[in-house]
Amino acid sequence: MLHFLVNWLASTPSFATPYALAALGLIISERVGVLSLGAEGFLLVGALAGVAADLEFGGLPAAALVVAMLAAAAVSLLFALLVVVLRVNQVIAGLAIVFFCQGLTSLVGTLGGWTNRAIAGLHAVAIWPLSAIPFAGRILFTQDLVVFATVPIFFLVSRILSRSMLGLRLRSVGENPDAADATGVSVSLYRFGAVLAGSALIGLAGGYLSVVDVKIWIPDMTGGRGWIAIALVIFARWQPWRALFGALLFGCIEALIPRIAAAGIQAPQYFLLMTPYLATIAVMVWVGLTKLGRLKEPAALGRPHVREERR
Amino acid sequence: MLDQAASRRLLTTDAASQRSAGSLRVGRINLEVRQSIPLWLQALILGGAALLGIAVSAALLVAAGVSPKDLFDEFVVETFTDSGNFHSILFQAAPLIFVGVGAAVVFRIRFWNLGIEGQMIWGGIGATFVVLHTIGPPALRLPLMMLFAVLAGMAWVALPAWLRMRLGVNEIITTLLLNYVALNFLLHLLYGPWIDPKDAFPHSQQFHSFERLPEIGWGLSSALPIALLCTALAAWLVLFSRFGFYTKFVQDNDRMALAVGVPIKAVTFVCVLLSGALSALAGFVIATAQEGRLTQSFFEGYGFSGILIAFLARNNPIAAMIVAVLVAVLFVSGRSLQVFYQIPFAMVQLIQAIIVISVAASEFLIRHRLHWVH
Numbered sequence A: 001m002l003h004f005l006v007n008w009l010a011s012t013p014s015f016a017t018p019y020a021l022a023a024l025g026l027i028i029s030e031r032v033g034v035l036s037l038g039a040e041g042f043l044l045v046g047a048l049a050g051v052a053a054d055l056e057f058g059g060l061p062a063a064a065l066v067v068a069m070l071a072a073a074a075v076s077l078l079f080a081l082l083v084v085v086l087r088v089n090q091v092i093a094g095l096a097i098v099f100f101c102q103g104l105t106s107l108v109g110t111l112g113g114w115t116n117r118a119i120a121g122l123h124a125v126a127i128w129p130l131s132a133i134p135f136a137g138r139i140l141f142t143q144d145l146v147v148f149a150t151v152p153i154f155f156l157v158s159r160i161l162s163r164s165m166l167g168l169r170l171r172s173v174g175e176n177p178d179a180a181d182a183t184g185v186s187v188s189l190y191r192f193g194a195v196l197a198g199s200a201l202i203g204l205a206g207g208y209l210s211v212v213d214v215k216i217w218i219p220d221m222t223g224g225r226g227w228i229a230i231a232l233v234i235f236a237r238w239q240p241w242r243a244l245f246g247a248l249l250f251g252c253i254e255a256l257i258p259r260i261a262a263a264g265i266q267a268p269q270y271f272l273l274m275t276p277y278l279a280t281i282a283v284m285v286w287v288g289l290t291k292l293g294r295l296k297e298p299a300a301l302g303r304p305h306v307r308e309e310r311r
Numbered sequence B: 001m002l003d004q005a006a007s008r009r010l011l012t013t014d015a016a017s018q019r020s021a022g023s024l025r026v027g028r029i030n031l032e033v034r035q036s037i038p039l040w041l042q043a044l045i046l047g048g049a050a051l052l053g054i055a056v057s058a059a060l061l062v063a064a065g066v067s068p069k070d071l072f073d074e075f076v077v078e079t080f081t082d083s084g085n086f087h088s089i090l091f092q093a094a095p096l097i098f099v100g101v102g103a104a105v106v107f108r109i110r111f112w113n114l115g116i117e118g119q120m121i122w123g124g125i126g127a128t129f130v131v132l133h134t135i136g137p138p139a140l141r142l143p144l145m146m147l148f149a150v151l152a153g154m155a156w157v158a159l160p161a162w163l164r165m166r167l168g169v170n171e172i173i174t175t176l177l178l179n180y181v182a183l184n185f186l187l188h189l190l191y192g193p194w195i196d197p198k199d200a201f202p203h204s205q206q207f208h209s210f211e212r213l214p215e216i217g218w219g220l221s222s223a224l225p226i227a228l229l230c231t232a233l234a235a236w237l238v239l240f241s242r243f244g245f246y247t248k249f250v251q252d253n254d255r256m257a258l259a260v261g262v263p264i265k266a267v268t269f270v271c272v273l274l275s276g277a278l279s280a281l282a283g284f285v286i287a288t289a290q291e292g293r294l295t296q297s298f299f300e301g302y303g304f305s306g307i308l309i310a311f312l313a314r315n316n317p318i319a320a321m322i323v324a325v326l327v328a329v330l331f332v333s334g335r336s337l338q339v340f341y342q343i344p345f346a347m348v349q350l351i352q353a354i355i356v357i358s359v360a361a362s363e364f365l366i367r368h369r370l371h372w373v374h
Helices: A002-031 A039-056 A061-085 A090-112 A136-140 A145-163 A165-175 A177-182 A187-214 A225-235 A240-262 A269-290 B004-008 B014-021 B039-063 B068-081 B083-107 B116-132 B138-167 B171-191 B223-240 B242-252 B254-259 B264-291 B302-312 B317-341 B346-367
Strands: B028-033 B368-373
Touching: A002 A039, A002 A136, A002 A145, A002 A165, A002 A187, A002 A225, A002 A240, A039 A061, A039 A090, A039 A187, A039 A225, A061 A090, A061 A187, A061 B346, A090 B302, A090 B346, A145 A165, A145 A187, A145 A240, A165 A177, A165 A187, A177 A187, A187 A225, A225 A240, A225 A269, A225 B171, A240 A269, A269 B138, A269 B171, B039 B068, B039 B346, B068 B083, B068 B317, B083 B116, B083 B223, B083 B264, B083 B302, B083 B317, B116 B138, B116 B171, B116 B264, B116 B302, B138 B171, B138 B264, B223 B242, B223 B264, B223 B317, B242 B254, B242 B264, B254 B264, B264 B302, B302 B317, B302 B346, B317 B346, B346 B368
Parallel strands: none
Antiparallel strands: B028 B368
């Protein structure tokens, strides 16, 4: 039992990290008022770019993750152009980007010959002597570098959002773009920048899925994690630390599935695979039931800023 | 109303002001929000955007190694001259009409049903359930299969609809995630209790001939007339009936609609259930007319096509039917490209996405007028 518990908790961070990073990226872009439904697409782009870079550069996983971030940011330029400059309905634009990325990645993956090719990827490192602590060493200090970097990234982003001038401007653009515009904050510029930065983080999450977790690229391998991350952000009420908590919760659920199989417990496989999706819906229902008090969504979320339409 | 003089005033965009701040002053772009636009100009802009999307897609295909002449042959010449190809397009059109009209009906009231594929899966499961449990006499088998498919699809979409109306749960995420749940349930059935006992492959047993939609002559399946009938009914419902007027009210101003006593909840629920039923019928016709059994991936690609068709058709069922036939051309040509040029079928999805992006972006020109000021 204890063995099962340690194995389960030790594998949780690597399942939670993609959710955490994707949710954080979404929070950045939604805090400026851009509803980023394209997350699933950016995850796919990051995943493919990571594997492609790893294969082409001869196995430099850190460089592959950087390429994943850059690739997702590059594709998000198109999304930002649509929603920030051309003021396209953000739901339509987000959906179109998801399907664009699904088509693009499975096409490019096949044409480039990167599909179904295993890579060495990034491995876990043990931080000695902390890793020698019984149980906790295995769970907390024998992980890969991205897991270790996630908490500092969260600290940095949450600090910027809540305690800096940049964060104040970003939030003002998401809460009241007209007022922000009147005080001289360029709404378009901040939204553009936030979408790019947020998508880079989502791309990192996608790269993590392919380069660190499964170490292979398969079309549509993200399996709806982008949508789960969007639900996580709603559950977290756009607060970074709550999103990290939610990601750990989902990491726990997802990590349980292979553990149950490994422990030899007979359970209907496909019903187990449904659990992350059902858990997400359950969480959404819980949010709907409680409304979670005073934490509201960014007031201008999903609303394009049209300076010419003064109210 | 807006003050006419104020709205006519020319206002500068951020991008333009930055450009004019540079040393090279060639002029600047001024933006104006249009008050109205003539229909011909609107059609011109949308048509131009669709053509641009098609041109970009063609360029992509040429870059992927299809020569321009073959491209023209495959998409235009074959479509109109080859009777086999023409048949397969009409064959392919039926499920696309169902998903397109289904999406058009529900998008009218701003309910984002992204669970089309899940509802298709349940349509297929409902129909196959009747076959495997031999419910009803052979003569009644097909209508019963259709009924079970429709009920299953409606039940599957009822949950997210209820959650949104009762608790305000975002239906984009719930409908989409339920697709994955439906898919896993389908796989559970096909790898478990419903596996074909003859060849032990993960698909259901072959349907009997009386469980398959009959042909109506000229090699056409009866799926197409059913689809056309459903389109006509949906068009009457949302375009000409009192109910349709309500949907327009709910779409344009739901608070006003509530204030004057339009039964918003009933209208929303009926539209959503109708969409679920039409999506389920798409699954039903693929299982009963095309495949003749329940397979693992019969629904793939239809979800997005439904959204695309509804978007390009401006949520009008009649227009959706026409767009669906055009998308069918794309599907059929995409399959032959896959066979003859090893272009992955994902190209079809990419082309659809490019056209949507192009048309969506062009609405900027419909809503705004650009001026070049020297």
